[in-house]
Amino acid sequence: MAVTETPPETVETASAAAPSAPHPQPGGLAAVLGSGDHKVIGRLYIVAALLLGLPVLGLGLAFGVEGFEPETLDVFSSDVAYQLFTLLRVGTLFLLAFPLIIGVAMVVVPLQVGSRSIAFPRAAAASFWGWFLGSILLIASYAINGGPGGGSANGVNLWIAAMGLIVASVLLAAVCLATTVLALRTDGLSLERTPLFAWSVAIASIMWVFTLPVLGGMLVLMYVDHRHGGALALGGSAGIYPALAWIFRNPQIYVLAVPVLGFAADVFATASGSRQRMRGLVQGAIGVFGAVSFGAFLAIPSTDALDSLLVVVLGIAAVVPVLVVAGGALDAVRGSGGLKAGPGVAYAAAGILMLLVGTLAGAIGSIPGVLEVPEGSSASSNIFFLGITHAVVVAAVIAALGGITWWASKVGRGPAASSVGLVAPLLLLVGGIVMTVPDFVSGIVGDGVETQGDYAGGIAAANVVVAIGVAIVALGLLVAAVSLLPLLRRPDDEVPADPWGGQTLEWLAPSPPPVGNFEGELAVVASAEPLYDLREEK
Amino acid sequence: MSDAAALALPPAAPPARPRVLLVGTALAAVATLMAFAGVIGLYLAERASVLSQGGTWLPEGTSIPLTPGGIAMATMLLSAVTMWWAVDAVGRNDRPAAYLALALTMMFGLAVINAISFLYTQMELPVASVPGVFIYTITGGFIATLVAAMAYAAVMTFRTLGGEYHGRDREGLVAAALFWYANIAVFAVIWYAIFVTK
Numbered sequence: 001m002a003v004t005e006t007p008p009e010t011v012e013t014a015s016a017a018a019p020s021a022p023h024p025q026p027g028g029l030a031a032v033l034g035s036g037d038h039k040v041i042g043r044l045y046i047v048a049a050l051l052l053g054l055p056v057l058g059l060g061l062a063f064g065v066e067g068f069e070p071e072t073l074d075v076f077s078s079d080v081a082y083q084l085f086t087l088l089r090v091g092t093l094f095l096l097a098f099p100l101i102i103g104v105a106m107v108v109v110p111l112q113v114g115s116r117s118i119a120f121p122r123a124a125a126a127s128f129w130g131w132f133l134g135s136i137l138l139i140a141s142y143a144i145n146g147g148p149g150g151g152s153a154n155g156v157n158l159w160i161a162a163m164g165l166i167v168a169s170v171l172l173a174a175v176c177l178a179t180t181v182l183a184l185r186t187d188g189l190s191l192e193r194t195p196l197f198a199w200s201v202a203i204a205s206i207m208w209v210f211t212l213p214v215l216g217g218m219l220v221l222m223y224v225d226h227r228h229g230g231a232l233a234l235g236g237s238a239g240i241y242p243a244l245a246w247i248f249r250n251p252q253i254y255v256l257a258v259p260v261l262g263f264a265a266d267v268f269a270t271a272s273g274s275r276q277r278m279r280g281l282v283q284g285a286i287g288v289f290g291a292v293s294f295g296a297f298l299a300i301p302s303t304d305a306l307d308s309l310l311v312v313v314l315g316i317a318a319v320v321p322v323l324v325v326a327g328g329a330l331d332a333v334r335g336s337g338g339l340k341a342g343p344g345v346a347y348a349a350a351g352i353l354m355l356l357v358g359t360l361a362g363a364i365g366s367i368p369g370v371l372e373v374p375e376g377s378s379a380s381s382n383i384f385f386l387g388i389t390h391a392v393v394v395a396a397v398i399a400a401l402g403g404i405t406w407w408a409s410k411v412g413r414g415p416a417a418s419s420v421g422l423v424a425p426l427l428l429l430v431g432g433i434v435m436t437v438p439d440f441v442s443g444i445v446g447d448g449v450e451t452q453g454d455y456a457g458g459i460a461a462a463n464v465v466v467a468i469g470v471a472i473v474a475l476g477l478l479v480a481a482v483s484l485l486p487l488l489r490r491p492d493d494e495v496p497a498d499p500w501g502g503q504t505l506e507w508l509a510p511s512p513p514p515v516g517n518f519e520g521e522l523a524v525v526a527s528a529e530p531l532y533d534l535r536e537e538k
Numbered sequence: 539m540s541d542a543a544a545l546a547l548p549p550a551a552p553p554a555r556p557r558v559l560l561v562g563t564a565l566a567a568v569a570t571l572m573a574f575a576g577v578i579g580l581y582l583a584e585r586a587s588v589l590s591q592g593g594t595w596l597p598e599g600t601s602i603p604l605t606p607g608g609i610a611m612a613t614m615l616l617s618a619v620t621m622w623w624a625v626d627a628v629g630r631n632d633r634p635a636a637y638l639a640l641a642l643t644m645m646f647g648l649a650v651i652n653a654i655s656f657l658y659t660q661m662e663l664p665v666a667s668v669p670g671v672f673i674y675t676i677t678g679g680f681i682a683t684l685v686a687a688m689a690y691a692a693v694m695t696f697r698t699l700g701g702e703y704h705g706r707d708r709e710g711l712v713a714a715a716l717f718w719y720a721n722i723a724v725f726a727v728i729w730y731a732i733f734v735t736k
Contacts, residue, residue, distance in 0.1 A: 119558050175565045183561040206565070213569040214576030217679070221577055229666040234582075296572065412614045457593045 016032035036104050037119030037515055038151055041128050043411065046404060047130075050481060052135050054097025057474050059088045064467025070085035082149040086241045087142055088250060089389075093256070094166050095135050097393050100400035101128075101259055102173045105201040107411050108403065109177055111506035113200040114186025114525065116516045119179035134165030141297040148241035152413040153185040160240070162358045163205030164219040167212050174212070185321045186505065188525035192283065195504040195528075196276075196402070198261020198276070199283055201288035202497035213297040215247055222459045231266070234267035248389045250362035252295025255391045260351045260399040261286045261325045267406055268329035270502050272336035275529050308368060309404035315366025318359045326352050340500065343483070344419030347402025350425035351395050356389030361440050372446030384443020387436040394473060398425055403479045403485070409495045409511035412487025423481035427476030435469025438462035553567045563690075564715035569722035570683055574676070574724045578731055581672040588668075596736060597670075600663045607733030612652035613723045615675075617646035621691070621715045627655045628698055643718070647688045650725070651681055673732055680728055681719075687721045688715045 032040055063085070066076060109434055110118045118124050141162055143148055146155020181194060181202035194202070222240055225232040232239075246252055265286070269276040276282065292314045329352065333339045364370055365384045372382075402425065408416040442462050498507035508531065509517050527533055585595050596602070624639035654677055663670045694714040697703055703710045 120562055123562075169701055175562055175569070178565055179558055179562045183558045209565050209569050213571075213573035217573035217577040218580070220573075220679060221671065221675045224665070224678075225671045228671065231666055231668045232671050238547065252588055296576060296591055300583050 011018065017365075021365060027088075029298040033297065034125075036125050038110050038118035038121065038124060039120075039125050039410070039513060042103045042106030042108075044128050045099045045106060045131075045472075046411070048132055048135070049096055049099035049103060052139075053091065053100070054474075054477060056088060056091030056095055056483075057477065058089070058471070059084060060470050061165075061467070061474055062216075063088060064463070065186050066468040077191055078406045082238075083142055083145075083147045086148045087139075090138070090163070091250065092393050093397075094163075094170070095138075096413050097396045097400070098170055101256065101396055102170070104400050104403035104407070104411070105177050105205075105259065106173070108407050108506060109198045109201050110184070111509050111513060112195040112504050113184060114189055114505040114518070114522050115180055115183055115184040116518065117184075118176050119184055120176050123172050123177040127169045128171035129178065130165055130172065134162045134169060135302070137162035138445060149238050153226070153393055156240070157223065160219055160223045162525075163207045164216060164223070167216045167219065169530070170208060171212050171216070174205035174208040177200050177208065181205075185470075186522050186525060189505075191324065192280070193525060193528040195262075195500075195506075196265040196282060197259065200265075200290075203262075203287055204255060204258035207258065207293055211247075211252060211294060212297040212301050213256055215244065216435040217486040218243060218299060230518060242457055244334055246295065246298035247320060248357075249298055249385055250388050250392070251311070251318055252298055253291065253295030253389050253392045254318055254359070254362075255295075256295065256396045257355050257399075257402075258286065258290050260355050260395050261289055263387065263403055263406075264329055264348040264352040265325050266504070267344045267402070268332045268339075270500050270504075271340045271342070271345045272332040273338075273340065273501060274332060274336040275503075275532060276327040276328065276332055276334055278324075279528055282325055285324035285328075289318065289321035292321070300433045310366065312366045316363045319356075319363045322352065322356050322359050338488075343416060343418055343425070343498075344402060344406035344420050346499070347398055347405055350429035351399040351402055353430055354391055354398055355396035357433060357436065357480065358388050361391060361436070362388045365443065367439075371443055380472055382437050382443045383447045387439030387443060390439065391432060391436045394428060395437070397477070398428050398432075401425075401428075401477075401484075404484055406500075407506065408484070408487050409499060410506060410509065412484070413487055413489060413512055414491035414495050417486050417501060420479055423427045424476050424480035424483055427472055427479055431472030431476050433469070435466055435473055438465045438469075486493050496533070503531050505530060557637050557696055557709055559713045560716065562677045562710050569586070570717075571724060575597075575681065576681070577672070577679070578727055581676060584668060584672065587629050591633060595669055596661055597667050600661055602661045602663075602733055602736055603657070604674075604733060606657040606660065607729055610657075611651065611729040611733075613646050613649045614725050617643050617650075618722050620646060622716050624695075625708060625711050625715050628703060628711050633684045633698075636698060640691060643691060644688055647684055650684060655679060658685065675696065676732065677726060680724060683724070684721055687714070687718050688716055718733065 032044070035041065062076070066081075106118060106124065110116075115181060118411075138147075141155050141159035142150070144155040145152040146157070147159045148156075150156050150159065178201075181198050183287075185191075185194065187455060221232070224244070226240075230239075261282075265276070265282050269279075295314070297310060329348070339345065361384070365382075365388060371384055391498070404411050405416045408414065425458050439462075495511040497511050499511075500507070505522065505525070510519060510523070523530075523534075588595055618637045620642040624636050624643060627633075627636035627639055653682075657677075663673060665671065665674050683697075691711075693713040694703065694710040697710055
């Protein structure tokens with residue numbers, strides 16, 4: 001091609017005039033596997049997260065059973081207990097909670113902001129397939145005696161590489177989601193008018209972009225180290241997990257739960273049938289919660305003094321936004337004619353209560369001197385922090401399942417089963433509290449995290465209670481999964497586009513939404529509740 | 539429609555509001571900066587810990603000469619100018635100048651990779667050592683992101699050549715430039731933390 005002074009600006013015009021052959025639309029499996037449609041990608045994330053994540057929770061249950069009689073009940077041999085413990089913790093976060101949240105967000109966020117697609121659809125699809133491949137490789141690495149504490153060098157290398165792939169994929173999804181909210185909003189939908197769930201996903205995604213690369217960088221460092229003799233302590237097989245444990249600690253773990261606040265605020269505002277009076281405050285609170293969840297500084301081990309000060313400030317500060325969002329929800333209910341109760345509302349209430357438990361515990365645990373720390377161990381090894389992690393992860397899972405239920409007609413083919421759906425959030429909330437409170441109690445008396453099968457010490461009764469809590473959570477997940485089964489079959493009647501009298505643009509899309517999401521052009525948005533505006537015009 | 543009408547410039551379209559590529563690139567640049575911030579932070583913490591215990595950081599026989607790193611830093615700074623020139627030239631629809639500027643930027647990128655590779659041969663640092671793991675990971679990671687930035691800039695160059703970007707819409711090139719500048723920022727920190735203060 002010759003270089004000329006004139007830019008070929010007419011290329012588009014000229015090519016537009018040329019008739020193009022119609023592209024055959026793929027169908028069946030090809031339409032799923034090769035799709036860049038955000039709804040298909042979101043559904044893939046949700047289904048895969050449930051398939052991969054639920055067995056991981058079964059592992060948690062087995063650990064709970066072992067806790068009844070650690071020295072006599074040998075559910076796990078001491079050889080593999082530590083590896084499986086790390087699988088449990090990594091799995092609940094990266095195989096269940098993160099992909100569930102991402103899946104719901106992938107489906108809902110473009111609809112909420114009035115976009116016809118997600119930003120970078122091929123990258124979004126790549127994020128799913130990368131995460132899925134990484135998850136399979138992660139599980140495979142354990143199968144060949146890899147993972148933290150593993151005996152196979154290749155297995156450990158595979159674990160690090162798989163984690164790297166998972167983190168990169170989550171980051172890719174975060175970039176797609178944040179860009180969708182920041183750059184693909186429909187006309188008139190300014191940032192302050194952005195639906196609160198989409199807003200919370202944008203905040204969460206930006207925080208993932210700010211913090212997860214630190215984890216990614218550490219994984220590269222570990223891989224190089226482990227491949228070349230493990231000179232660094234963090235690259236040794238047993239040193240891997242402690243070096244990465246900061247991602248499970250508060251405030252970092254809160255990055256997972258930012259969408260819980262947006263989901264709860266959205267659902268309560270819609271179910272109360274009124275405009276959110278405290279909207280600005282709630283939106284600001286979600287932003288603040290995202291900001292205080294920045295915990296990447298915990299990755300640097302030698303900043304103890306800074307850690308302490310920051311952890312205290314961030315730990316206490318994290319409670320305030322949760323209380324503000326809860327207050328906003330109560331205000332919405334009080335200012336309305338009545339609350340349309342349903343599974344969505346139950347999930348929203350359960351999610352925010354569970355998050356409140358986690359952040360309150362985080363605030364208490366962050367105060368110096370509250371927790372007894374065994375000599376020679378760090379404060380982070382106290383089991384109190386495991387309880388906080390579990391509370392936050394359960395809150396995120398509740399919100400994600402609630403999102404699938406609330407937006408069921410957009411995520412699936414029809415509404416979720418409402419009667420069964422009401423029981424699931426209750427079970428998850430009760431199970432979550434029963435599972436975490438004993439850890440808080442044990443932590444206050446100085447118990448550490450039990451990473452071995454045949455551990456001694458600790459409060460035996462607390463282990464039994466924790467096991468019961470895990471069982472209730474597992475039951476809750478099972479009930480939730482059953483309540484979501486109707487999403488898979490096409491209902492006999494036409495599914496209404498807006499079953500809840502919604503406020504935001506996703507309820508304008510047909511159920512299920514077609515490719516391109518909306519039929520016809522969207523009007524210019526004039527408020528944060530465009531569907532209310534439409535009803536008032538009529 | 540006559541040929542003349544088909545070749546006439548269409549009326550200026552209103553600038554597309556969604557700067558999708560730019561926003562996405564900005565987020566990717568933040569991710570890149572944070573990844574290096576984390577690893578370099580660990581490097582500094584580990585080095586400070588070793589030195590505070592009276593140890594020596596670099597193994598015996600290892601030295602990191604300042605010259606190749608300094609030249610690489612100067613080259614990166616020069617590439618900032620040529621990248622800015624490319625964006626400016628596209629804005630003025632000065633295509634030959636844009637191509638020249640982008641070609642120079644690519645060349646500077648290759649020169650930096652060459653300088654770091656040369657440094658590897660000079661410093662005789664075993665990878666199976668704590669400083670070795672850090673330094674090879676950080677500088678190797680930088681080379682990888684620099685290659686990505688070069689590929690990104692090259693793609694945007696070809697797109698500009700194909701007419702996708704021009705004076706009224708140079709989002710792709712601006713995005714590539716943004717990522718390039720993030721790389722320069724990263725290298726500036728590497729240069730000071732590793733090559734200067736060792």
